[in-house]
Amino acid sequence: MPKKSIIGENPIWADAAICDRQTFRWTRRTLLEHLDLPLFFYDRGESKFFLITDFDSAARAAVQSAAAAPEEALTISLYSYGGVSLREWIELYRICRNIKVDFKRFYENHNGQFGSSEDIEKLATKNYPDEFISYLDEKGINHSTVSLALKLWDNNSDALLYAVQNRLTAQSFKQFVEKAIDGGYVFPKDRRVKEHIDLDDALQKVNNAANPLRIHNLDNFETERLNIAFEVESFDEFSAAVNRLNAITPLMKEFYDALKKL
Amino acid sequence: MLYVERSALQSHLAQNLIKRNIHFELVDSCQEVPDTKKDMVLKSHIENFCRACPATSHYRCCNYWTADVMEGCPFDCAYCVLQAYLPHKNIQVNADSERFITSLNELIKSGEKRRIGTGELSDSLALDELFPFSQIIAPLINAQDILQFEFKTKSDRIGHLLNLNPKNVIVSWSLNPPEIAERWELGAANPLKRIAAAKKCADAGYKVAFHFDPVIYYNGWELGYASLLKTLFDNIKGSSVEYVSISAFRAASRLLAGIRLRQAAPTFLNEDIILGLDRKYRYFRGIRLKLLGFIYKTIKKEWENVFLYFCMEHSSFWERFAGFDPISRVGLEERFPHYNAF
Structure with a gap:
């Protein structure tokens, strides 16, 4: 089918389409991508919704029927088109918001x-990056995985970026997101500077000597706070932990000296 | 392309465009405007113009106020927070300058000294030739002593300012070494041109300020910043400088993701970046101490009496380099020269 502009070639078209430009622009863009997509236009002045078919010749395209309600007009459009992509659902959300x-x-x-x-x-x-939405769209990521991916985005967008940039398949993406949600995601490359590695090593050394006490760095060394944890079930165990x-103590001093030297 | 909302057509700014024969297209709503950095729209504005900077938790902030006359920036800095903060890429200019003046007057009437500026959601001067906010703001600011107004920019478009009274108006520049600016501050003026513009403003009687923010960690950073600072000292006297801010790159999760997905993903992200106390990603503390410490000490050596502050940085940085912890936002705010000038 020939690609033709639908603006300016027929004044009836322009009259029917001009009222809600955001919708119009979306439908026009979609039209150019999917020439077999029947479209509806909303005439705010007349409060009517028009289903437009027959795109063989844009100039002669007809306003075929007026739908009674916006929802009906959208529905006719959707049924005629068939599958709607994620990106199109996003646009449909905006259209629904506009036409209430x-x-x-x-x-x-x-x-x-x-x-x-x-x-x-x-x-x-x-404001999600366009590439992220395109990826979900192109790979046809399913309902539950989209929900999980959005949850993951708020906490560990790096993990998702890894998946997007590596163009994981839908199946791999699902497994990856589930693993990442469970905290199993590891950065592909260790980018720690020497001082950071030294501190991690020093803390590990303290931890090895402290067993069964566990000493956690809570904030990536942003502060000098550590969390010391141990479990006891008797006074003897408590006494052993205190000992x-x-x-x-000397190792802890060594560790804090290293932290202060940063 | 420039657009004007029908409802904003009678505004002073729109009429000013018409008077100067500047072409624009009328639209019913800013929603119709294409969402690219090349498109801007003058629109009606219904929200408050002036508000406190949202700041951050756990790190020290300075109680700055922002005046949102414009949302969006023509420059395309790789690290810019607006990529994640604004829901649009185009530039939306708020047309109701009369109500903006009323907002400023209300702040003045409150009697509380404040620092306020237009550089948070946009660049203060990049579009000043098209929308001359400087000419609207400066006369009002110079008629009072409560507010100190800051025009913060990465441009060298200072033409309008040179004809205005500099009282109570600060002009400031964000600075990074030219090799960083060329790669990651697309469209912005070369830093050497920014310094030349700062010199002109200082010569015209303005107090100027500089923001080393975000400081970027890269191979050769020490030489890069040292050379930039030397150029700055060679051109600007400390007595002309109101303050200098210093802070390293930081980004919330969504911003970091957006930056990584840019066409040319910035290499400055391939470093030791950790999740900070405020849930923003930032360089590992050891890197920040090196970067900020170097800049702080180099400036203090040359401009001993200039007020330096860390933007959104941990109290331990203050203690280590400045010898005190400002403790609260007000505690930091009160140390700015504006609060000590009577």
């Missing part, structure tokens, strides 16, 4: 496959 259609109900009625309506809303309203604590 309850997106949640609309999405659920049409069995949206890409996550909950809340996930689509999040993707539409928060162990005393025994590691």
